[in-house]
Amino acid sequence: STTIKSILYYNKNKIRKTFEINTIGAMALSFDWRWSWKQKIPIYIKVFLVLWFLLGCYTTGEPINGVAIIFTFCFSILTTKAYMHLLNGSLGFFGLHDQLVLYKENAEVEILNILMADKEEYLQLRDYFMQTMQKDISNLQRTMSIFNEKIEFRKFKF
Known part of the structure; x- marks a missing residue:
């Protein structure tokens, strides 16, 4: 079996972000739809x-x-x-926390914010992270803001 070592984020058929599995420092479930610390209101x-x-x-x-x-x-x-x-058909399934947020463990605190649009996507992501990281996303910390100061990283505190 092939082991996936990175997650690629595509936008308009171009790779916009790459997350190596071993650089993920923290994960959380969030309501926040932002995808970057620098994201501003246009x-x-x-x-x-x-x-x-x-x-x-x-x-x-x-x-x-x-x-x-x-x-x-x-x-x-x-x-x-x-x-x-x-x-x-997923109203009420997620509650408010329908975004899976991956935090890279580096000085810039890069994130990848994944909207789980339905229960099937959630189950696919849950299976993926159980297989690759032995991490059950249903047990993750839940937060309203993707930049919550209480999120704990493996090597440092955010």
């Missing part, structure tokens, strides 16, 4: 949110309505994951 979304806020203030004369419009916009973004799981 400027066009910031402008859009400011315009939504100003529109709410302008149309009603009350700043609280601008906040309500922004809350509604953010709520709709957050519910897209729930809708995806509803369509895939």
Whole structure:
């Protein structure tokens, strides 16, 4: 049997990240969909949110309505994951923690954040990590933020 020694992350048929199995320093289950410490909100979304806020203030004369419009916009973004799981038949299976986060053990703390879209993907990943690392992902620490300071690495604390 062939032993897989690395995980490749593809985007548009190009390899974007490579994780050697022996460099994984920590794993966690998360709700956070970010994929990089440097990931920021694009400027066009910031402008859009400011315009939504100003529109709410302008149309009603009350700043609280601008906040309500922004809350509604953010709520709709957050519910897209729930809708995806509803369509895939996995709503309620994961709870909130449907992202498997792999942390490379290096100074930059590189991560690979894997969205598990349905129960079948979860089971495939669980089997894979049981075979390669003897690690059951169902017993991993659960966190809301991928950059939680309580995540413990093999050689250092994050």
